[in-house]
Amino acid sequence: MTGTITFRRKAVDRAMKWVFYLCAFLVVLPLFLIFFDLVIKGAKELRWSLLIDLPRPVGEPGGGIANGILGTVVITLLTMTWSVPVAIMSGIYLAEYGRGKFASAVRFAVDTLTGVPSIIMGIFAYVLLVVPMKRFSAWAGAAALSMIFIPVVVRTTEDMLRTVPTTVREAALALGITRWKATLRITVRTAWPGILTGILLAMSRIIGETAPLLFTALGNQFWQSHLDQPMAAVPLQVFTYAISPYEDWHDKAWAGALVLITMVLLINIAARVLTREKR
Amino acid sequence: MAARSGKITKDFVFEKASAFFASVVLFLAVLLFAVLLRESIPALRKFGASFLVTGTWDPVLERFGALPFLFGTLVSSFLALLIAVPLSVGAAIFINEFAPPWLKAPVSLLAELLAAIPSVIYGLWGIFVLVPILRDGLMKPLTKYLGWIPLFKGPVYGPSMLAAGVLLAIMIIPFILSVSREVLATIPQRQKEAVLSLGGTRWEMIRIVIGQHCIPGIFGATVLGLGRALGETMAVTMVIGNRPEIFASLFQQGYSMAAVIANEFAEAGGLQLSSLVLIGLLLMLLTLVVNFAAKGMLSKMVARASRGI
Secondary structure (H helix, E strand, C coil): CHHHHHHHHHHHHHHHHHHHHHHHHHHHHHHHHHHHHHHHHHHCCCCHHHHHCCCCCCCCCCCCCHHHHHHHHHHHHHHHHHHHHHHHHHHHHHHHHCCHHHHHHHHHHHHHHHHCCHHHHHHHHHHHHHHHHCCCCHHHHHHHHHHHHHHHHHHHHHHHHHCCCHHHHHHHHHCCCCHHHHHHHHHHHHHHHHHHHHHHHHHHHHHHCCHHHCCCCECCCCCCCCCCCCECCHHHHHHHHHHCCCHHHHHHHHHHHHHHHHHHHHHHHHHHHHHHHHC | CHHHHHHHHHHHHHHHHHHHHHHHHHHHHHHHHHHHHHHHHHHHHHHHHHHHCCCCEECCCCEECCHHHHHHHHHHHHHHHHHHHHHHHHHHHHHHHHCCHHHHHHHHHHHHHHHHCCHHHHHHHHHHHHHHHHHHHHHHHHHHHHCCCHHHCCCCCCCCHHHHHHHHHHHHHHHHHHHHHHHHHCCCHHHHHHHHHCCCCHHHHHHHHHHHHCHHHHHHHHHHHHHHHHHCCHHHHHHCCCCCCCCCCCCCCCCCHHHHHHHHHHHCCHHHHHHHHHHHHHHHHHHHHHHHHHHHHHHHHHHHHHHCC
16 A cells, blocks of 8 residues: 555656656747747848848838937937936935935835836826927937836845945945045945946846837937937837738848847846856 | 035035935836826726726727726736746746756846847747747637637637737746745755655655745745736737737737737827826736735745744
8 A cells, every 4th residue: 555655656756847847948948939030030131231221111122220229229328328327326325325204205116116017108208208399209218218227227226235234334434534435435336346237237128128119219210310309229120020011021020139139138148247257 | 624514515415416316216206107197187087987897999989998908908917827827936946946056057047038038029029930839739729629618719810818928928937937936945944854854755845845835925926927917018019919809718819008008109199198098007006006015925925934934
């Protein structure tokens, strides 16, 4: 009797082990499939002209997404220009001074904003900028992306500053420098690799964001250097090409996606390498 | 004395400057709510609570209701959980309990990369790879043999509630996986050893210890995944079919709250715009409630783990 029970228990044990192996396999499988398809299908249209030419109408061979690449770079840099200072200073406030009701309110606001779906940020920028300006613009796109960027970086900055031991702050103050100098030159500098990683991860996230740009930056067929005009972006081009009914645009969507994932992963991996080296 | 008061002033200025930037963040959050609320007032006035239970979406007659979108968002998200939770928990158990140590880092890195892929790329892959696979490999055979079950009723188009659910599952797996791994890591080693020393097999150890310890944490991870799935826009828009109707069949097209905003917002005006903002407001509140619930559950679990219970 005991013999059979043991056999049954062993069999169940072995079967469950294979179930767990299967789960792990199924979890990583889509990643390989996605990368495989991206490389195979994206490489078909991946030529030099993709990176330096403007989009062309359906049926015309060639053409590229160069304006989208430039637009993505411009909108991302625009977003970061004002978001990085706001986020880092807020993070410093929360970590170094933040006590009491005001600080809890700010923390609650940051938590709230982090969880808001990104498309909602598009509505926000639309109402505040597109409606009064009476046109879609790079400004509005950057404003929507800031709402995603800022809370993420505030949170990582606060967390990273909190990992700096109090003794470091005390040592700096004991040497007679003022608190603000100690904060900027000692505490922030010590935590800087972690903060920079947070900034880069947030950056890699907003580069790929599409939904908040749909009705803010809108997209553009041409070069656009004016920030108060609609501007192209790679994710928007991928979306437009993907849902179009034309075969040659589908190929462009894959090539655009390959360009986009390369940008995103390069920054993402740079962020990870950075922390690994410093730790 | 003058020098000293100068120093105090600079410290004071720096503190107030940082407080000012923090108040900007607070202001933005308040402004976000205010803007959404103000813009949705016309729709709220016109439709009131009936907005939630009305199934019509007719821009010509200006009759708007959120029900098909609410239905699509909830069904696709729960479908995603149904697929993602068992797989993620299973994979987390594999990584923490079975995988050789050298395999742990690459597998978690892969899962993190999965989380870094932009959702428009998931959507693209969904349209051209996942939907054809599901249509020919799963939906067509199921409709043929089990089509009498309302859930599997044809006709099969491809873009569908099922496609949205599967794609969402792939997208939320990394989050549920990483939280599940943290939850599993809180199990005290001595408890595992206790079960093994009594002659339990590895599976019995997992079943008993996880059953006792990790159910609340895994539930928290699930709710966190739900929060992610509810607000997902691009991928869902690209594979759900974008049809504002309610069907019992998973193979039929649907629509989601985020998708209708993405598709119609740029060209909407008047009452339609207001209704879309109201859908956005509802979506945001739904996501926030779910996120804070998840956070509450997980922090409770972490507190318990740190007390060693």
